[in-house]
Amino acid sequence: MKISRLIALSVVLTCLSFAAYAQGKPAPKDALLYFVWPQNGTTIKGGFWCRFGLRNMGVTHAGDNFKNSGHHHLLVDVNEPLDPNEPIPQDKSHLHFGAGQTEARIELPPGNHTLQLVLGDADHYPFNPPVVSQKITVRIK
Amino acid sequence: METERAMGELRDFKSGKSGKPPRETSPRRLAAIIAGDIAGYSRLMEIDEEGTHGRVKRIERSLIEPSIAEHHGRLVKTTGDGFIAIFDSPVEAVRCGIVIQQQMVGRNASLPRQHWIEYRIGINLGDVIIEAGDVYGDGVNIASRLEGIADPGQVYISGGIYEQIKHKLVCGYESLGDRKVKNITDPVSVYRVLPDPAAFRRTRKRREHILILLLSFVLLVIASGALWYVFWQPHGKLGRQASAPVSLEMPKVPSSPPPTAKQAAPLPQLSTPAAPATPQAAPQVQPVPSVAPAAKQAAPPTQAASPATPATQPTSVMREPEMKILRGGSFTMGSNDDVTEKPAHQVTIKPFAISQYPISVREWNECAAAKACAFVAIGKDDAPITNISWSDAKQFVAWLAGATRKAYRLPSEAEWEYAARAGTQTRYWWGDQFQSGMANCKNCTDIAAAEQPIKVGSFKPNPFGLYDMGGGVDQWVEDCWHKNYLGAPADGAAWGEGECPSHVIRSGSWKNDAQYVRPSNRDGYDTHVRYPTHGFRVALSP
Numbered sequence: 001m002k003i004s005r006l007i008a009l010s011v012v013l014t015c016l017s018f019a020a021y022a023q024g025k026p027a028p029k030d031a032l033l034y035f036v037w038p039q040n041g042t043t044i045k046g047g048f049w050c051r052f053g054l055r056n057m058g059v060t061h062a063g064d065n066f067k068n069s070g071h072h073h074l075l076v077d078v079n080e081p082l083d084p085n086e087p088i089p090q091d092k093s094h095l096h097f098g099a100g101q102t103e104a105r106i107e108l109p110p111g112n113h114t115l116q117l118v119l120g121d122a123d124h125y126p127f128n129p130p131v132v133s134q135k136i137t138v139r140i141k
Numbered sequence: 142m143e144t145e146r147a148m149g150e151l152r153d154f155k156s157g158k159s160g161k162p163p164r165e166t167s168p169r170r171l172a173a174i175i176a177g178d179i180a181g182y183s184r185l186m187e188i189d190e191e192g193t194h195g196r197v198k199r200i201e202r203s204l205i206e207p208s209i210a211e212h213h214g215r216l217v218k219t220t221g222d223g224f225i226a227i228f229d230s231p232v233e234a235v236r237c238g239i240v241i242q243q244q245m246v247g248r249n250a251s252l253p254r255q256h257w258i259e260y261r262i263g264i265n266l267g268d269v270i271i272e273a274g275d276v277y278g279d280g281v282n283i284a285s286r287l288e289g290i291a292d293p294g295q296v297y298i299s300g301g302i303y304e305q306i307k308h309k310l311v312c313g314y315e316s317l318g319d320r321k322v323k324n325i326t327d328p329v330s331v332y333r334v335l336p337d338p339a340a341f342r343r344t345r346k347r348r349e350h351i352l353i354l355l356l357s358f359v360l361l362v363i364a365s366g367a368l369w370y371v372f373w374q375p376h377g378k379l380g381r382q383a384s385a386p387v388s389l390e391m392p393k394v395p396s397s398p399p400p401t402a403k404q405a406a407p408l409p410q411l412s413t414p415a416a417p418a419t420p421q422a423a424p425q426v427q428p429v430p431s432v433a434p435a436a437k438q439a440a441p442p443t444q445a446a447s448p449a450t451p452a453t454q455p456t457s458v459m460r461e462p463e464m465k466i467l468r469g470g471s472f473t474m475g476s477n478d479d480v481t482e483k484p485a486h487q488v489t490i491k492p493f494a495i496s497q498y499p500i501s502v503r504e505w506n507e508c509a510a511a512k513a514c515a516f517v518a519i520g521k522d523d524a525p526i527t528n529i530s531w532s533d534a535k536q537f538v539a540w541l542a543g544a545t546r547k548a549y550r551l552p553s554e555a556e557w558e559y560a561a562r563a564g565t566q567t568r569y570w571w572g573d574q575f576q577s578g579m580a581n582c583k584n585c586t587d588i589a590a591a592e593q594p595i596k597v598g599s600f601k602p603n604p605f606g607l608y609d610m611g612g613g614v615d616q617w618v619e620d621c622w623h624k625n626y627l628g629a630p631a632d633g634a635a636w637g638e639g640e641c642p643s644h645v646i647r648s649g650s651w652k653n654d655a656q657y658v659r660p661s662n663r664d665g666y667d668t669h670v671r672y673p674t675h676g677f678r679v680a681l682s683p
Contacts (some may be wrong), residue, residue: 036207053211055236058243061250062670069243087673090615090666091653092479098670099642100247103203107624124672 024084027127028068031057033117040136047107050074052097052117057131062098063122070119070127072097074104077113082132087124096124110140168271173234173302175214176284177205177241177262178223180293188255196258197222204244212237217276225284227276231266231305235334238262238296239312245294251642251669259294263287265329266301283329286322290331300330358517461545462496462504464681465606467560469493469633474558475626476661478568483625490559490633494681495552498597498608499525499616505537513540516671523596525614525676531644531668534617534677541679552680553635554620554663557647561610561660563603568659569611570603575655580612583654593651594674611658614676615646615666622665643667650674 036051038044058069073088074095082088090096097104117133118126126132179185185193205224209216214228214237228234241260249257265287267280283299291297298306303314313335319328469492475485503522508514514536518526529537534551542549552560567573569580577585580600588595598608621637622645623629630636643665649657652674656662666672 036211051207054240058239059247060243061247062667062672064246066243071247089652090650090672090674091657092664096666096670096672098667098672099251100244102244102247 024125024128024130025067025070025121027070027119027129027131028056031055031068031119031127031131033119033131033133035115035117035133035136038115038136038138040134041138043139043141045141047105049103050106050115051103052101054102054119057119059100059102061100062096062120062124065122070121070131071100072102073118073120073124074106075114075116075118076106076108078116082118082126082130084126084128084130088118088120088126090124096120098124108138108140112137112139169268170271171266172227172229172269172276172280173231173264173266174269174276174281174284175209175226175228175234175238175262175264176223176281176288177225177238177260178220178285178288180259180261182222185256185258193258200245200248200258204241204248208237208240208244212240217271218274223288225276225281227269227271231264231302232309234264235296235298235302235306235310235312238264239334242294242296251667252640261288261291261293262296263289263291263298264296264302265299266305279325283322283325286325287329287331290320290322291333296334298332298334300332303330303332460504460507461541462500462679463498464494465497466494466683467492467605470559472559472562472564473566474555474629474661476568476659478659478661481625481663482661484627486626486629486631488555488559488629488631488633490556492683493552493556494683495556495560495607496678496680497602497606499614499676499678500537501597502526505529508537508540511540511544513537513543520594521596524594525597525609527594527614527676528671528673529617529675529677530671531617531666533671537677538679548682549679550682551617551619551635551677553633554618554645554647555630555633556680557610557616557618558660559633560605560607561603561647563605563607563610565604565660570660575658580655580658581609581651582612582649582658583652585612585655585658588651594676595651609648611648611660611662612653613648613651615650615664615672615674616648617675617677618645618647620645624665641668646675 032053032055034053034055036053038048038050052072052074054072056068058066059071060066060069062071074097076093076095078093088094088096095104114135114137116135119131121127179197182193201219201224205219206216209226212228212233213230214226214233217225217227226234226237228237242262245258245260249259263284263286265280265284267278267283269276269278269280287297287299297317298314306312307314315333315335317331317333320331321328467490469490471487471489473485474488475482477483477485501522502518502520502524505514505516505518505526506522509517514533516529516533518528520527538549538551541547561570563570565571569575571579575585578600579585581588581595594614597613600608600612602608603610619635621641622643623636646664646666647662649659649662666675
């Protein structure tokens, strides 16, 4: 009985170590995430190609655990602060680019919209410190 | 067009900012030269000439050119399968090379191995002669020789570049020694660039990781074996029987009960399937197809363990998901609530069966145990399987279909919505207003986030008797993602077959709000990417 309890404990510990493994990976201090296009304040007619820029880190696809690399997420009109201990949400305002895309065709209704990039690690967690772009505003005509 | 641009850039670079009077006359200068070309280009062209050409052009336009520009370099020329660019700074040149290689990894990820476009990149520092649309000199030749010896997907640099960047760029560098290259007198020292300094240790670490994984797996197996021995053995059959009603499975006699049970219960009611007003109408009765599975099950008796032997071989019993048979019919798919759901259109569904619950961790891990599913899930047995990609889900249905010899598959998007609406046309299956406690979504229940994902079937079933059709876990369907329904088929078949970069997910998850619970809600996600809220359910053609 004692042995089985020990084994059960070791199983639990193994599982725990797996869970701890998922938290945000460290990012280099000089990592820079930015919009190649559009720039802050741009007025755009209709749909547009949004291009993501990243310096001092690499883009890879989700699930790949290469150091200093991650994949893009585009946050559209998101006002809630980013939770560093949760995977980046997946919904209509958190667009994921887990196949390593560095640009995307974006279609938004007319009006002002905010855009922000967040780099996610293999498990979609933000890095530590978070690698995020400036939050820009674009106007759709 | 390409050369024109390059010439323009060169002109302005000669006359412009980089040094005025002397360079105007002398086109010589020191530069970091990148030479890149596609490994196995002719092989790729052989497989798919037009497609490869299109993809290469797209890569040049959307990746190579912007990356060079971003790193303050200039594209000198592109050849059919390669390019040459020059940079003022070796650091920027190497960064550019790394960026291109890493992004190519991402772009190739969604393609089968033989269609991968992989660049070999060589970078050298040298004195070059710049002319309109081209560069000349030893420096260029060495760069293209380095590129020639580089492995696909790698960046090789010369000693000259290495000396310049070794303390500036946080990378790993592996010396490959001095190499004699064609038509160059002196040997060139060659370094392989590893995207990060830990890459050396990583290969070793990865081996350690695999070892640890294997060890813990073995440990788990031993532990579960021991636990099973300690707890189950004395009780024997009792334990297994007790677990049956909870798990809603039928491990004992796999061949006959599911169809008969379903037939027996709802038959007396025999109401029409188009009666949305009566939730208890259970219009899923479909006597005709329900006979077919029974007949099919009788045919391959060798497949599932025979009812006489479960006591001796409990693990070999094939557990199948609980299926509900749905009579086909017409319904209005889509809504005006979101651009992705327009236009609402009429779809006719053929009879089919769909699993009553999302596939659970237990069901998934049988596939993993059979080595047919690559992903091994950790979690409670009766929780829905999560963190799987569309391709993972396809592995599961392929395995299930093979093991049971039944046509298990993913539901089409139209089938999913038909099943989720369960004869209703309201925003939610219970009406137009959201009611708390009806589905597992964000701020819809009192369940603590830590307990998620909770066990399948914790909420009320819809009028078809299906659980978790909306909320709980996102569910993959067979269809490729299309941003709206323009051009969608009306026969209920999956829209778009095979390779597409993203597929449709339905249902919304516990992390999405009530909007996402609507049966018409839809979204797309990358085909090969796992996400912690994504699961699926299976369908079966009669």
